[in-house]
Amino acid sequence: MSSPADELGHLLAPQPQAGLQTRSAQVDGVTDRGVNLRIGDELLLDVPCSEGYRNRSAGDWVAVTKSARPVVVWRLGEDPGETTEAEIRELAAEVATDLQVVGAVSWGTEAPPGTGWQSVIGTFVRKGAQGKAEYYHQLAATTEPPPPTPPARPPSPVTISPTSSGTWRGGRPDSYASHPTQGDWTGRGNRRGGWFYGTQIAAACAGKTVASMAVTFTRARGSGVNAKRPLHVYLHDYTSPPSGQLSLGSGPEDLLRLSVGSRGTATLPASWRSALASGSARGLAIYAAGRTDYLAVTGGALRITFAAP
Template identity: 55%
Template sequence: MSDAARRLGEAMSAPTPTGAGTVSGEVVDVTDQGVNVLLGGALILDVPCLASYRARARGDWVVVRPGARPVVLGRTAPDPGPIDEDAIRTVATEVALDAQVVRAATWGTAAPAGTGWQTVTALFMRKNSAGKIELYGQVTAETDPSPGAPGTPAPKAVTLTPSVIASYRGGSRDESRTEAYQGDWTGRGNLRGGLFYGMSIAAACAGKTVASMKVSLSRVPGAGVNARRPVQLYLHAYTSPPSGQLGLGDGPEPVLSLSAGASGTATLPASWQVALAAGTARGLAVYADGSTNYMALTGGKLTITFSA
């Protein structure tokens, strides 16, 4: 709990003429501990939330119980039932397809096409490339048309994390920093940070069609101003931290803005996805000039989804 949050909470906890027990505020960012909330013009960091406040997002208007330790009680929103139902059905279908033993059951008068089938009297079976069992029943006459075999599902999403995060200043690595820094707070020179994934991104994409790549980053509290600032993202071509300067590729792309302690996820530009999938780019970097957008970042989880 920040000192600002404590002071504001104490002030707001004083009895009011109306006896109001809650106030409203706007969520500026989501953090690992709760949310950063704008209350009465003041940015309050890491306000804890009740577990019932789910799917937290920037821009939510929330109900806050003031006090020495403010707590977010929840937000006003439409009934989530109809919204959740579609998402639950989608997840349930994916789980069922993953868990089932038999992927497809079809039949016909001719022998099945393809390789790998094993005949048991008039029943054929095989295991496909995804490890799922397929059955084919050969019949003398079709009294009921065979159902079609389900289509091949898209490859599962892949989540990758950086093997190393490092920062550079003055043309060499700053060994004292284990987060990715951008900008300059002390006048000693601009910092640039790198997230290194080896060749794991290209390996994960080999033979597949990328639908999207999203990166999740968290801003470390205590580095720079508390207000939201843009993460200035670049590509780089290194599999591991270089000993000299970290060269920057395409960028900057201000795809994400974070306040102190906040976490966020951004979709990488389409051209970056192509470069990373092909291995011509191999990781991500951050860089800024001066103190305006100075910050430290950690995380770097990269989630890749595929269409085929």
């Protein structure tokens, strides 16, 4: 039998908590290893995520396990189903643009049964503006009106990756920098980085109306402080890396703020997409002075969407 002292000691002793114990945290940035989490004044880097946490984005509030090695288990907030409906519809419309649908196909040696059939005396075909086949049937006599002309659809989006990139310091290429870099960490001079696309951007936009351009960057690890820092982005007019100084065009625009290892996508200003589409600008660059916003960046892929003609 237990004594009253033993029973009191058992009641006062810390009891193990049943079930999964979590706490809330906010996502500071999405990385290739997980997410960076902000908990109070502390920044946790590359926290792994369960498969249940999908469509990850900076600013999300998530549940993270209380453990020596925390794991993000789910997103907090509304059911994402409703918020992603527009994205699903946009993707479905994009896929439909690439398809050509015929209601039914049949044949035989006799005239088709039923009403509404019309005799074709000639068939014409051509390749349309978007590379899709267009058919036209010439009739002996019209007994039914033709179906309505489908609304014009925008050309499919394109993604353009840089053909090269680099960093410049002191008016010449800086071979010591592994990735495009901005700022000065060591006191040896400010760096500027650039991404080059040849003539791909203007070629992809020729004859089309550009609706938007968005660029994706990932902040390299081991560059500056871990906390978020802004990318000071500029345009440039080079199709390939220059042997001398990389001169900057319009800018800066602080399109993104990234913590170390995190990835982000930003929409370019309307004036910038017009310049890139016309070929008056050719690529993107970053530049900063001093240590405060020192960082290195990878990526640079441009996604271009178009409006219907």
